[in-house]
Amino acid sequence: MDSTQLLLALSIALFVLGLTGVIIRRNALVMLMCMELMVNAVVLSLVTFAARMASASGAVLALLIFVVAAAEIAIAIPIVLLLVRQRRTLDVGAYSSLKG
Amino acid sequence: MLPLTAIVLLPLIGFLVNGLAGRRLGHRFVSIIGCGLPLLAFAVAVHCCLDLTASLGAARVENLYTWADVDGHQFAIGFWFDRLSAVMTLIVTGVGSAIHVYSTGYMKDDPGYARYFAYLNLFLFFMLLLVLGRSLLVCFVGWEGVGLASYLLIGFWFEDPDKARAGKKAFITNRVGDAGFLLGMFLLYHGLGTLDLDHVQAVFAAGAPAALSGELIALLLFIGATGKSAQIPLHVWLPDAMAGPTPVSALIHAATMVTAGVYLIARLHGIYEHAPLTSELIAAIGLLTALIAATVAVVQTDIKKVLAWSTISQLGYMFLALGVGAYGAAVFHLYTHAFFKACLFLGAGSVIHALGGEQDIRRMGGLARRIPVTFATFAIATAAIAGLPPLAGFFSKDEILWYAFASERGAPLLWAVAAATAALSAFYMFRLLWLTFLTPSRMAAQTAEHVHESPPAMTGVLVLLAAFSVVAGFVALPQFLEPLLPVPAIHAALAGYQTPLLCASVALALAGLAAAVLVYGRGPARAERLAAHFPALHRLLSGGYYVDEFYALTVTRPILWLAARVFLRGGDQRLIDGTLNGLAALFQRAAGRLSRVQAGALQLYVLLAGLGIAACVAWALHDV
Amino acid sequence: MTQMPALYGFCAAALGGAVAMLIARHPMRVALALIATMLSLAGIYALLGVHVIAVFQVLIYVGAVMVFMVYVIMLLDIRDPSFLERYSRLLVPGVLLGALLAAGLGYALAHRYVAAPLYAARADFRVQPFSAEFLRTYWLHFELTSVLLIVAVVAAIAVIQGRGGRNG
Numbered sequence: 001m002d003s004t005q006l007l008l009a010l011s012i013a014l015f016v017l018g019l020t021g022v023i024i025r026r027n028a029l030v031m032l033m034c035m036e037l038m039v040n041a042v043v044l045s046l047v048t049f050a051a052r053m054a055s056a057s058g059a060v061l062a063l064l065i066f067v068v069a070a071a072e073i074a075i076a077i078p079i080v081l082l083l084v085r086q087r088r089t090l091d092v093g094a095y096s097s098l099k100g
Numbered sequence: 101m102l103p104l105t106a107i108v109l110l111p112l113i114g115f116l117v118n119g120l121a122g123r124r125l126g127h128r129f130v131s132i133i134g135c136g137l138p139l140l141a142f143a144v145a146v147h148c149c150l151d152l153t154a155s156l157g158a159a160r161v162e163n164l165y166t167w168a169d170v171d172g173h174q175f176a177i178g179f180w181f182d183r184l185s186a187v188m189t190l191i192v193t194g195v196g197s198a199i200h201v202y203s204t205g206y207m208k209d210d211p212g213y214a215r216y217f218a219y220l221n222l223f224l225f226f227m228l229l230l231v232l233g234r235s236l237l238v239c240f241v242g243w244e245g246v247g248l249a250s251y252l253l254i255g256f257w258f259e260d261p262d263k264a265r266a267g268k269k270a271f272i273t274n275r276v277g278d279a280g281f282l283l284g285m286f287l288l289y290h291g292l293g294t295l296d297l298d299h300v301q302a303v304f305a306a307g308a309p310a311a312l313s314g315e316l317i318a319l320l321l322f323i324g325a326t327g328k329s330a331q332i333p334l335h336v337w338l339p340d341a342m343a344g345p346t347p348v349s350a351l352i353h354a355a356t357m358v359t360a361g362v363y364l365i366a367r368l369h370g371i372y373e374h375a376p377l378t379s380e381l382i383a384a385i386g387l388l389t390a391l392i393a394a395t396v397a398v399v400q401t402d403i404k405k406v407l408a409w410s411t412i413s414q415l416g417y418m419f420l421a422l423g424v425g426a427y428g429a430a431v432f433h434l435y436t437h438a439f440f441k442a443c444l445f446l447g448a449g450s451v452i453h454a455l456g457g458e459q460d461i462r463r464m465g466g467l468a469r470r471i472p473v474t475f476a477t478f479a480i481a482t483a484a485i486a487g488l489p490p491l492a493g494f495f496s497k498d499e500i501l502w503y504a505f506a507s508e509r510g511a512p513l514l515w516a517v518a519a520a521t522a523a524l525s526a527f528y529m530f531r532l533l534w535l536t537f538l539t540p541s542r543m544a545a546q547t548a549e550h551v552h553e554s555p556p557a558m559t560g561v562l563v564l565l566a567a568f569s570v571v572a573g574f575v576a577l578p579q580f581l582e583p584l585l586p587v588p589a590i591h592a593a594l595a596g597y598q599t600p601l602l603c604a605s606v607a608l609a610l611a612g613l614a615a616a617v618l619v620y621g622r623g624p625a626r627a628e629r630l631a632a633h634f635p636a637l638h639r640l641l642s643g644g645y646y647v648d649e650f651y652a653l654t655v656t657r658p659i660l661w662l663a664a665r666v667f668l669r670g671g672d673q674r675l676i677d678g679t680l681n682g683l684a685a686l687f688q689r690a691a692g693r694l695s696r697v698q699a700g701a702l703q704l705y706v707l708l709a710g711l712g713i714a715a716c717v718a719w720a721l722h723d724v
Numbered sequence: 725m726t727q728m729p730a731l732y733g734f735c736a737a738a739l740g741g742a743v744a745m746l747i748a749r750h751p752m753r754v755a756l757a758l759i760a761t762m763l764s765l766a767g768i769y770a771l772l773g774v775h776v777i778a779v780f781q782v783l784i785y786v787g788a789v790m791v792f793m794v795y796v797i798m799l800l801d802i803r804d805p806s807f808l809e810r811y812s813r814l815l816v817p818g819v820l821l822g823a824l825l826a827a828g829l830g831y832a833l834a835h836r837y838v839a840a841p842l843y844a845a846r847a848d849f850r851v852q853p854f855s856a857e858f859l860r861t862y863w864l865h866f867e868l869t870s871v872l873l874i875v876a877v878v879a880a881i882a883v884i885q886g887r888g889g890r891n892g
Contacts, residue, residue: 003731005837007768010735012833014761016826017742019710023703023818024811025746029797030754031703036789037742037758043781044765051772051849056857059849060865062777063858066784067869071876073789077796078883089804093812096700703814710821717828721836 007048014041028080028090032073039069103144104162104179107189108228110141114221122214134217135200138224142193149186157183157583159298161234180234180297183584187431187577188231188363191438195355196224198561202446203347205557206453216256216345223249227356231363236285236295239364243281243328246357247274253352254344263343270337277327277334284320287313297367304370318375321368322382325361329415332389336648338412342404346449349404354411354441359434362418366427369585373425379509383423387517390416392645394524398531399631399641402459403448406532410485411441413525417500420518424510425588426503428578433500436492436572440484443565447478450554450562451536455547461532462624466541470551473559475537477566482533484569486526487609492573497522498605499578502598507588515601519608526612531620531627539623727771734771738764749810751797755790762786774849 014037021034043062050058080090087094114137122130148160159182168175181189200220207216226245233239248271255267289295291312292303303309325331330338341353352358365372365382372379390413397409414437421430452459454471468475484491487498501522505515541548553559578587619627631638640646697704741761748754762785769778812818848854859866 002839003728005833005839006731006735007772008833008837009830010738012826012829013739014742016822016829017746019706019825020818020822021746023707023710023821024815026805026810026812027751027754027807029751029793029800030745033751033754033758033793034745036785037745037761040762040765040785043777044768047769047772047774047777051774056849056854057862059774059777059854060858060862062774063780064865064869066780068872070784070789071872073792074876074880075883077792078880081796081800082883084800084802088802090800090802091805092702093805096702098698098700703812703818707814707817707821710825714821714825714828717825717832721828721832 004048004052008045011041011045011048014038014044026091026093028083028092028095031092032076032080036069036073039065102162102164103148104160104181104232105164107141107144107148107193108179108225108232110137110144111221111224111228113137115218115225118214118221119218122218125214127208127213130214130217131204134221135197135204137221138193138197138200141224141228142190142197145186145189145193148181149190152181152183152186161298163234167237175237175295176235177238178234178296179232179238181232183581184363184367184431185231187435187581189228191435192224192227192231192356195438195442195565196227196351198564199347199351199355199442199446202350202449202558202561203345205555206347206449207345208555210345212256216253219249219252219256220348220351223253223352223357227360230360234296234298236288236297236300239297240281240285243324243360244278246352246360247271247278247328250274250341250352250357253348254341256344256348260343266337266340266343270341273334273337274327277324280320280323280327282324284317284324287317287320291317300368301370304368304374307374314371315375315378318368318371318378319381321364321371322378325364325419326385327361328364329358329361329419330412331361331385331415331419332392333647335389335393335412336644336651339405339408339644342402342408346404346445346452349408350442350445350449353408354445355438358411358415359418359438362415362422362430362434365419365422366431366585369422369427372422376509379423379425381423383420383504383509383514386416386419386421386423387514387521388416389413390420390521391517391524394521394528396641396644397528398524399638401462403451403461403464403532403536404445404459406461406528407441407444407448410444410525410529413521414441414485417497417518417521420504420514421500424503424507424514426500426507427585428581428587429496429499429503431581431585432577433496435575435577436484436496436569439565439572440481440491440493440569443477443481443562443569444485446558446562446565447474447481450474450558451478453554453558454551455543456550458543458547461535463542463544463547464536465539465543465623466537467551468537471553473553474562477559477562478537479533480566481569482529486529486612487522487605488613489606490570490573492569492571494605494609495573498602501605502601503588503590505597505601506590506594508591509588519604522605523608523612526609527616530613530616534616534620535624539620542623731768731771734764734767737761738768749807752794755794755797758793759786759790762790776849776851776854 018034018038018041022031025031043065046058046062083095084090114133117133118130159180161180163176163178166174166176207213223246226242226249230239230242233242251267251271254270255264258264327334338353342349393409393413393416397406400406400409418430418433451474484493487494501515501518504510504518505512738761741757744757745754748757766778766781769781
């Protein structure tokens with residue numbers, strides 16, 4: 001297996017682990033961090049291809065993704081804070097008030 | 101100029117006006133319209149009758165319009181006036197108008213005054229359709245209509261559930277008979293292709309058509325007549341029908357509606373002349389009904405119930421006459437019976453009115469001096485029904501007895517039973533007269549204080565009817581009807597017995613009178629001691645031979661069981677409601693299950709999205 | 725590539741960090757595991773020659789985002805059920821889904837991958853050429869992201885202060 005394939009395999013693994021983490025963990029902050037892991041997996045895949053094809057746009061895109069991720073976390077954390085203020089818990093199970 | 105149509109429509113107009121506007125327009129207006137229109141109809145009927153005699157009995161036909169035209173089968177609405185129609189129409193409008201006038205006094209204080217007169221006029225309209233209809237179909241419309249009017253009037257005070265139930269019973273029992281009528285009509289139409297009475301008469305006058313099952317048709321039509329005219333086995337509604345106002349009992353259940361069956365068979369005598377078996381059956385049932393009703397009337401204690409069973413008995417006589425072929429005699433008895441029975445019922449109404457509502461004869465007595473007009477008219481009518489000469493009942497009853505004895509379809513046995521019944525009739529009618537008027541008073545104290553004679557509207561009619569009960573017998577009705585309703589042939593050997601039988605009839609009537617005075621002369625005490633020796637018999641008779649209970653057991657209960665268990669529980673509740681509720685429950689449960697997807701559980705959403713992604717990946721790879 | 729062992733090492737580290745994220749109980753340990761993963765990824769980027777991105781990864785992601793995360797975890801140190809009970813109700817379905825997805829994607833990687841030389845010509849991923857390229861060709865994207873950042877700031881203020889303003 002050459003390096004590209006290895007890196008792509010890693011990207012898949014990280015992505016899947018992140019997705020699984022979102023589903024199985026209870027803590028809201030841990031869920032957010034797993035989502036960051038998923039973004040990172042995607043960026044890894046992007047950078048791998050950028051390096052392989054010697055494309056500058058790939059790198060630019062990676063940078064933009066960083067920026068967006070930062071903005072996203074800047075919003076997500078306050079939302080979690082509000083939720084915690086209301087429900088007094090970080091347990092995601094307690095956030096749903098719909099009667100299922 | 102359509103006089104027949106006018107006769108029929110005048111009461112209808114009365115019904116519409118009084119029914120729609122009567123309440124707002126006050127008693128006087130309702131009385132004028134309600135009595136005036138029938139009187140007008142009577143006047144027109146008299147005019148038509150005079151025309152008829154002037155033209156020597158030529159019938160008058162009026163065709164109004166074609167009701168239905170189906171595939172070449174035409175049914176028209178038209179009216180027909182011949183001798184028989186003349187007699188019936190005069191009775192219906194004449195006695196009817198008199199009873200209307202009587203009602204203005206009797207129903208004066210009733211809140212449903214306008215409704216009463218509307219229904220009464222409606223009844224007249226339907227009855228006139230019945231007797232004047234040219235086609236059997238129009239006659240049937242009238243037949244059903246009088247049943248409806250009867251139901252409305254019996255259950256007039258419908259807030260009392262017993263009275264409402266009596267109305268329902270009358271209607272349903274009639275309907276059972278009507279099934280027979282309808283089937284007979286179908287067969288007749290199928291065989292002859294027409295229902296016009298004049299054509300039917302003409303066909304049968306020439307001899308029985310071979311293609312027609314005459315006996316069957318005759319039987320089916322007789323079943324219809326049984327229902328309407330309260331013969332065994334469909335007689336059970338008439339005693340209960342006394343729940344209605346007394347003038348209604350007089351008009352509908354004595355003078356007119358119950359005679360519709362007699363009219364039908366007399367009208368279709370052609371069929372019955374060629375149906376000997378059915379005629380035998382008719383005679384037998386008529387005789388049996390007469391006898392049984394008379395035995396029940398002997399023990400009745402309600403003044404109206406005595407008269408009701410008496411009516412059933414007299415109708416039995418009319419059917420006996422029809423059965424032996426004496427159609428004219430039957431109509432003659434119908435005619436005289438209308439007068440004296442109406443007089444008796446209205447007299448009973450007057451008594452009830454005088455006593456403020458009391459109907460039990462055990463609590464009456466001593467009224468002869470206190471309400472003299474009522475007493476006098478009641479006595480005359482009683483003598484008429486007992487068959488004392490020269491009153492009307494004597495002539496008509498004697499004709500029937502004679503033909504029962506001597507005609508080709510009659511037999512001395514029939515005469516014997518009929519004569520015994522006549523004696524019984526005299527007995528129970530004089531019993532009624534004595535217990536009500538002539539025995540010492542057994543009235544409750546406050547009732548006795550308020551006894552008063554009825555207003556002139558009521559007593560005037562009583563006098564009129566009593567007068568007719570006296571003179572009506574002298575009208576030679578059978579001879580008048582003879583061109584239409586042939587007199588039956590008589591066994592030559594028996595012809596000589598006519599006078600002896602006449603004397604026997606009178607003797608029997610007097611014997612009945614004597615027995616009544618003997619037993620009841622001083623009051624009911626002696627009879628009650630006598631009844632104590634035969635308690636079972638007394639109970640059997642008082643309960644009308646338990647026919648009602650028998651029907652309840654064999655017919656009503658099974659039908660109700662079927663309706664409740666099979667149709668209500670099984671069909672309606674389980675099948676229909678179950679299906680609908682099941683569908684609703686199905687949807688509810690499905691929705692419940694599906695709503696768990698939308699529980700606001702974030703991780704569940706992600707899981708489902710992930711599954712979607714996995715599916716997409718699988719699809720993208722499927723052709724690797 | 726010459727530095728294959730280093731590459732293998734960094735890959736292992738990244739994977740280990742990710743697994744540790746799923747297993748650790750305390751959120752702080754989860755954050756530290758994530759930081760380890762991110763640093764390994766930065767290393768991988770550097771090995772690939774994309775130095776700019778490697779640096780930005782460390783600066784932005786680790787330096788800003790994860791530090792923020794760590795601060796929040798320190799502030800919200802709530803010992804609630806999510807601490808004692810790490811896993812949600814969907815543990816088994818989630819793991820199964822992960823396995824399924826991994827299998828599918830892995831299969832695709834194994835059978836659809838077309839190997840080719842890594843790069844035809846060595847591109848220059850140093851800062852200068854990168855920024856020249858960035859601000860010349862992708863200037864619109866740059867402006868849009870600025871707007872995005874401002875929007876994010878405004879939103880963050882609105883989210884916090886909006887509630888506080890009304891209540892207080």
